[in-house]
Amino acid sequence: MKIGVYGLGRFGSFWAGAIAKNTPESEVVAYSRNEHPLPEGVKRASEEEVLSADMIFFCVAISSFEAVLERVSGRIKKGAIVMDTCSVKTYPAKWMQKYLKDDDVYLVATHPMFGPDSAKNGVKDLPLVLCPIEGENEAFIKVKELFSSWHLRVIVMSPTEHDLQAAYSQGVTHFVGRTLKKLGIESTLIGTKGFNSLLQIMEQTCNDPMQLFYDLQRYNPYTRKMRKELSNAFSYVDGQVEAVEEPEFE
């Protein structure tokens, strides 16, 4: 089986390497506009070759995905299983259905809930979301089996359910991480365990490209509401603290 990875940014490069490592019986080919270094076990290929694979993962920025789909429409191998790995699911699933509807391919939306930082010690037991946007057909079962063989924790849900849950988990985490980075907190000798953990969250979320952060917030239909609620919670807590005058020391 030939598996193609379209896009070799921070995530795509990690993902191509993970496929090569966890599915050694497959041939992994990857295409990227830029000359990113290749992970072990992955062969650099032309766009054509990646589009002729049996399974194709699109690992492009959420905000670029629609344009990429328009570009590749009509050029993918018949019978291929086409997947995205975007951190939001509603729009990418709709885009795949819109642009590939006349292509004779199977569509599955996926979201590996991890990346190079959180999977640095392996992918075992990490969560991966699968959205059966064309139902739980033969292709879907094949994909599910592939990821189960990696010992991932495969979770099946709709794009809407994914985005709602992700807004209040991954969306909150990245927003807090970027906010703390802007505040400029730094390691201190007197850091509590909780603070050191918060620093780590900040560092890991800020290791991801800024574009991923914006896309996560902008292309998830529920994050604006989450941010508004987070802002209200902030003001509520701040108001409670300020409700009593600060002490004065003579």
Add this chain to the structure above:
Amino acid sequence: MKIGVYGLGRFGSFWAGAIAKNTPESEVVAYSRNEHPLPEGVKRASEEEVLSADMIFFCVAISSFEAVLERVSGRIKKGAIVMDTCSVKTYPAKWMQKYLKDDDVYLVATHPMFGPDSAKNGVKDLPLVLCPIEGENEAFIKVKELFSSWHLRVIVMSPTEHDLQAAYSQGVTHFVGRTLKKLGIESTLIGTKGFNSLLQIMEQTCNDPMQLFYDLQRYNPYTRKMRKELSNAFSYVDGQVEAVEEPEFE
């Protein structure tokens, strides 16, 4: 050596138990207004008995400490080493100096940067701040040796330096924890590692009494500025996200 603990709330109870465990050659006596359960190795005692110990730790709410000092002033054993364990240091240090100035006692301000959650697997290598408010005298050296014998990481700094660093570490952590609790984030099957860590921070900060949270924010001279900066950082990041229109899907 007799060590007295004044106050058996969540922290005082943990602290009395930690002393008994790590300084087994001492007699640990504790006084509390309420009938809190006693940790292992700790003897319940009257207020008088605790005030007659060789070393006395005040483990009372920051906002109660001034009234407690007024109450015990003139009643502490001569030559005793008197310490507080408050999570802020500027005010408590000044209060001890004000109310105990005519008592023939030694004063050392301390802040163990951990509690029952973060020290559940022992105190080794955890940070403890000592403020030598009367200089690094004999009593200060004795206290420093005591904590070093527990294998704590003893850090010496002024109350001002402590409060400044704590505002931007412990103060931020507790504020974020309480804000996330108010937002109502919950465990989800698709939680990333970062999100699960954030949930844990929320749970641990919210295990502490609400009074500690308010006192941490209200009695640290630098937390109001920190909260204002955190609010500005939040608005900045939110503004960047909103700067581009959300995508519309036809």
